[in-house]
Amino acid sequence: MNELQLKDLYDGFRDPKTIRMLAKEIEELAKGLDETLNIMEVCGGHTHTIMKYGLPQLLPANIAFIHGPGCPVCIMPKERIDHAIALAKMENTILLTLGDMIRVPGSKTSLAVERAAGHDIRALYTPMDALKIAKENPDKKVVFFAIGFETTTPMTSAVIKHTVDQGIKNLFFHINHVLVPPAVDAIMADGKAKINAFIGPSHVSVITGAKIYASLPEDYNTPVAVSGFEPVDVLQGILMMVRQKLEGRAELEIQYTRAVTMEGNLKAQQLNDTYMRPRAHFRWRGIGDIPDSALELRPEYDYLDAEKLFADILPTEPIDDHKLCICGTILKGLAKPMDCKVFGKACTPNSPLGSCMVSSEGSCNAYYRYAGVLG
Amino acid sequence: MCLSIPSKVIKIDEETNIATVDTMGITRQAGLELVESEDVKVGDYVLLHVGFIMNKIDEVDALESLKVYTEILEKLDEEERAQAVLDDDNCENRGTT
Ligand code: SF4
Numbered sequence: 001m002n003e004l005q006l007k008d009l010y011d012g013f014r015d016p017k018t019i020r021m022l023a024k025e026i027e028e029l030a031k032g033l034d035e036t037l038n039i040m041e042v043c044g045g046h047t048h049t050i051m052k053y054g055l056p057q058l059l060p061a062n063i064a065f066i067h068g069p070g071c072p073v074c075i076m077p078k079e080r081i082d083h084a085i086a087l088a089k090m091e092n093t094i095l096l097t098l099g100d101m102i103r104v105p106g107s108k109t110s111l112a113v114e115r116a117a118g119h120d121i122r123a124l125y126t127p128m129d130a131l132k133i134a135k136e137n138p139d140k141k142v143v144f145f146a147i148g149f150e151t152t153t154p155m156t157s158a159v160i161k162h163t164v165d166q167g168i169k170n171l172f173f174h175i176n177h178v179l180v181p182p183a184v185d186a187i188m189a190d191g192k193a194k195i196n197a198f199i200g201p202s203h204v205s206v207i208t209g210a211k212i213y214a215s216l217p218e219d220y221n222t223p224v225a226v227s228g229f230e231p232v233d234v235l236q237g238i239l240m241m242v243r244q245k246l247e248g249r250a251e252l253e254i255q256y257t258r259a260v261t262m263e264g265n266l267k268a269q270q271l272n273d274t275y276m277r278p279r280a281h282f283r284w285r286g287i288g289d290i291p292d293s294a295l296e297l298r299p300e301y302d303y304l305d306a307e308k309l310f311a312d313i314l315p316t317e318p319i320d321d322h323k324l325c326i327c328g329t330i331l332k333g334l335a336k337p338m339d340c341k342v343f344g345k346a347c348t349p350n351s352p353l354g355s356c357m358v359s360s361e362g363s364c365n366a367y368y369r370y371a372g373v374l375g
Numbered sequence: 376m377c378l379s380i381p382s383k384v385i386k387i388d389e390e391t392n393i394a395t396v397d398t399m400g401i402t403r404q405a406g407l408e409l410v411e412s413e414d415v416k417v418g419d420y421v422l423l424h425v426g427f428i429m430n431k432i433d434e435v436d437a438l439e440s441l442k443v444y445t446e447i448l449e450k451l452d453e454e455e456r457a458q459a460v461l462d463d464d465n466c467e468n469r470g471t472t
Contacts, residue, residue: 004434006399009381009420012441017448098425126426128406151379155427158408203379206422206430232444258437259422265430268409 013230022235023058029242036062037245038194038333039238040187042180043149043201044071044361045229051366053231063238066195066333067356067363069183069287070204072148072176073100074355074362077285078319080176081106084145085114086313087174087306094120094137096130097145098152100359105352107319127152127159134163134171143306145174150204150212153177153276153295154268160275160297163304174306175296178282180204181212182293186284187331188220194333197241199234200226202256209264210254217250228256275301283318286327286355322347325354330363337364344368379424381432384417394428396421 012018030037041047047067050056056065069075085106088095095111102111102123115121120140124130127144134142146156156177163171180201187193200213210226217224223244227237237255244251254260275298282294297305307314321327324342329335337343337356347353349365356362360369382403386395392407394415406427407415415421420432 002438004420004438006381006383006397006420008441009432009437010399012437012444015444018444021444021448021451124425126406128426151424151429154409155406155425158406158427161408203422203424203429206379258433258440259430265409267411268429271409 010230013228013232015232018232019053019058019235022232022239023055026063026235026239026242027060029239029246030060030062032246033062033242035196036064037197037238037242038064038066039197039199039241040066040068040184040195040333041199041234042068042070042184043199043204044068044074044359045202046199046227046234047071047361047363047366049229049231049234051370054370055231055234059238063242064333066193066331067366069187069284069331070149070180070201071359071361072152072178073104073359075178075183075284075286076101076104076147076176077283078105078107078321079283079315079317081110082108082319083174083307083314084111085109086315087143087145087310088114088119088121090141090310090313092139093141093143094122094133095143095145096122096124096133098124098127098147101145101147104358127155130159130171131162131166131168134168138170140170141172142170143172143174145176147176149178149180149201150208151201151206153272154207154265157268157271157275160301160304161271164301171304172306172309173297173304175276175294177276177295178284179278179293179295180208181215182290183284183287184216185219186287186290186293192332192334195220196222197245198222198224199237199241200224200252202227202229202233202259205254205256205260205264207265207268209262210252210260211262211264213252217252221250223250224252226252226254226256226260228259274298285321285358286325286331288328321355322353327354327356327364330356337367340364379422379429382421382423384415384419384421384428387415387417394421396423396428398423 130144205226213224223241225237225240227233276295278292279294279296283289326340352358356364382396382398422429
C-alpha cells in the first residue's frame with residue numbers, strides 16, 4: 001500500500017484480524033501483570049467503541065474498563081437543562097443546540113417535550129448555522145445553548161467571532177463547555193478510585209494536544225495512552241499501557257499519532273482564549289461541583305452572554321439526580337451499573353434517573369443496551 | 376458526540392473560507408476557521424467535527440501504522456502455515472485415515 005485511500009482510514013483500523021491479533025498479544029503480556037489494569041476511558045466515544053466491538057469479552061479478566069465522564073450530554077446538570085428550557089420559552093425566541101441535548105430530561109421536561117409543545121427549538125448539524133438562523137430572523141432572539149468538551153469549544157468560538165465581526169445583534173450564547181483534566185482530577189481526588197491507567201480522548205486531544213495530561217502519570221502513577229477511536233487504536237493503546245506497567249513505567253504516550261501532537265491545534269486554542277475563560281464553578285451531573293472545570297464568556301462579551309442577559313429568568317437552585325443513583329461511585333470504578341438497585345428497572349434509557357443512563361456514551365446506558373454484559 | 380470523521384478535501388473556496396470534503400461518498404461543506412490556510416490543501420485527509428475541519432491527518436503516519444499491522448499479520452499467517460506443516464509431519468494417524 002503506497003497511497004492512502006479514505007477507505008483505509010476506516011477499514012484499516014477496524015480490521016477484525018488485526019483486532020484479534022492485538023487482543024491475543026495483550027492477553028499474553030497481561031499474564032505478567034501483578035495487578036488488574038483498571039483502565040478509565042475518559043471519553044464517551046471510547047466507551048462506545050469498547051462496548052460496540054465487545055472489547056471486554058476479547059480481553060483477559062485482568063484488563064478491566066471503567067467508563068469515564070466524557071459525554072457532554074451526560075454531565076449536564078438538570079438545572080442547566082432547565083436554563084435551556086426557560087430560554088426556549090421566552091417570547092419571540094429560537095433556541096439552538098446540538099444533537100442529543102434535545103432529549104435529555106431536566107427537572108420537569110426536556111427540550112424535545114417543549115418543542116412538541118410548540119416552542120422553536122432546533123438541533124443544529126453545525127454551530128455555524130446559528131449565524132444563518134439569526135440573520136434570517138432579525139426580529140427574534142436566537143440563543144445558542146453551547147455544549148461539549150474541548151473538541152467542540154473552538155467551533156463555538158468561531159461562531160462568536162463571526163457574531164462579533166459581523167455585528168450580529170440578536171444571537172446570544174449560553175456556554176456549557178467543560179474541560180477534561182479537572183474532571184479526571186475530581187474522580188481521582190479522594191484516593192479511592194481504582195483507576196490505574198487512562199485512555200486519553202482522541203479528538204479533545206486533537207485540539208488541546210496531549211500536553212493537557214502531562215501531570216497525570218506523575219500525580220497518580222498511571223500510564224496514559226492518547227488513543228484513536230477505532231477498535232485497533234484502542235487495543236494498541238492498551239498494549240502500550242500494559243507494556244509500561246510491565247516495565248515499571250508511568251508515562252504519557254500518544255498512540256493516535258496520525259492526528260494528535262503534544263501541542264495540539266494552536267489556532268483553535270487561541271480562538272478559545274480570545275472569547276472564553278475558566279469558570280470558577282461548574283456542577284457536573286453525577287460528580288458534583290468541580291472548580292475551574294468549565295468555560296464562560298469573557299466579560300468583554302457580556303452583551304452576548306445569555307446567562308447574564310436573561311439571569312432573572314434562569315433558575316439557580318442545584319438539582320441532583322435521584323438519591324438511589326450511584327453514578328459517582330461507578331465513575332470511580334467502585335461499583336458496576338448492575339450494583340444500582342434501580343438499574344434497568346426504574347432507570348432505563350427512555351426514562352433515565354441518573355447521568356450515566358442518559359446518552360449512549362454513558363456507562364449504565366452502554367451496559368443496558370449491550371445485553372451481553374447483563375449476563 | 377465527539378466522533379469526528381475522516382474525510383478528503385476535494386475543493387477549497389478561499390473567498391468563503393469553506394472546503395468541500397468527501398466523507399466516504401457523501402459530499403459536505405466544512406469551515407476552515409480552525410486551521411491555518413497553508414496547512415490544508417485539496418487531496419488532504421482531515422478530521423471533520425460539527426461542520427468544521429479540525430486538523431489534517433498525517434498521511435505518512437497512517438500508512439506506516441497500517442503497514443506495521445499488515446506485516447505482523449503476514450508474519451503470523453506464515454507461522455501458522457509452518458505450524459500446520461509441522462503438525463502434519465508429526466501426525467500420529469499419518470497414513471491411517
Ligand atoms: S442505573 Fe440509573 S440510577 Fe442507577 S446508577 Fe445508573 S444512571 Fe444512576
